[in-house]
Amino acid sequence: MIVMKFGGSSVADAACMRQVETLVRAALPEAPLVVLSAMGKTTNALFQAARTAESGDLPGALEVQRAIMTAHRRAAEELFAGAVPESLDTALTEHFGELELLLRGVALLRELSPRSMDAIASLGERLSTRIFAERLGAAWVDARTVLRTDGAFGEATPDPAAIRGLAVRHLAPQLGAGRAVVTQGYIGATEDGLTTTLGRGGSDYSAALFGAALGATEVQIWTDVEGVLTCDPRIVPEALPIPELSFAEAAELAAFGAKVLHPATIQPAVEARIPVTVRHTLKPQGRFTTISAEVRTGRPITALASRGPVTVLTVSSSRMLAQSGFLARLFEVFGRRGVSVDLVATAEVSVSLTVEADVPLKPLLQDLSAFATVEVSEDRAIIAAVGERLKSTPGLGARLLSALGGINVEMISMGANEINLSLVVRRDQADEALRRLHRVLTEAA
């Protein structure tokens, strides 16, 4: 069997869904499990409705709910030429009613817990899959019966062993050559049946988890670009599709901001040795990327990605602590405060490191002040150059740095796996830095 995941842009309206239908029908011999995201920007709209309700503005929240309803009803009407089957009509009405109840509850209490937010957010995927499954005449499976997670609402952690068991029970019997099964990305449930989500963009992750649980021969991520490109095309329009990526390269790119893949996607696929392909829904015959364990070396720099804003902390030992003692105390503070560190560069008496911009700094700085002085630089961005051949290409670092010319590089770090060279620059210079580095990427053979 294969997994075919279609992102929000691929199911944005009736015309898009027709194209998805064509692709799925063509793949029926491969026994596809179709994993869908919410239509277009529905998840954003659901978040907006929930936050509006939380502020006490129920009419405002219900207005957003009506806009969501209209978009889904219109798509259904168009797909069924005005004759929406009664079963679908009933399902949609039930879902809209559930959304309204949830929003009324939030508005009444003026309280929006992550748990309520997940219940509300789950409606996007539940609606899109209802419409599509009906159109395809395929089985519809509620992902919450299979995708078991912990109770960390908003960013739940899946339980692969439980998912395997549940997939064998609820999904496998329905899968087979000649028919498709439709389910949702992004959503799951706890053992007690409470709805959870895997975090924004989490449908890719769902697809990989289902693929691993069912032993898929391929996980296909269908989106609006011809695969993973050498850089974010919104920043570097001349970015090129990458035919082949290693699992390690893909994981680095996703972690460092390449939005096309959810960072966690690769993990279940790596463990199960399942190739992941990234393809363009509107150009199925076009180019695409295959991500697999096998590395066929291409350019020295495979791709660039950037992530920001981040904050750089330069921590200097205020006492004559032995360096080993200093590092131990330093990381103990980050561990205790639950702050994860992305990049680290060490000198004899100081360490520079980056943390997410939204990390509360006050408690951290207070703890560090016991044995160190800290300089804080906010509004920075990490730029990552990723490639399996980085380490074996002499002079590449020098070429990258000289291409940056007047852009000040405040930190440099080579990842331990030696396939990621990361630089920190001011955030307002990050896009220009990417454009200049991309020239080096295309020139370097």
Ligand SMILES: Nc1ncnc2c1ncn2[C@@H]1O[C@H](COP(=O)(O)OP(=O)(O)O)[C@@H](O)[C@H]1O
């Ligand atoms: N390196 C990259 N390669 C391809 N796309 C990228 C890259 N970096 C960022 N993107 C952006 O990711 C988008 C696809 O991801 P996303 O919007 O989440 O799609 P979907 O709705 O299909 O899940 C592309 O339209 C592109 O703008």
Ligand SMILES: N[C@@H](CC(=O)OP(=O)(O)O)C(=O)O
């Ligand atoms: N709908 C969810 C999950 C997701 O993965 O969406 P997309 O495939 O459109 O990035 C979100 O918007 O976060």
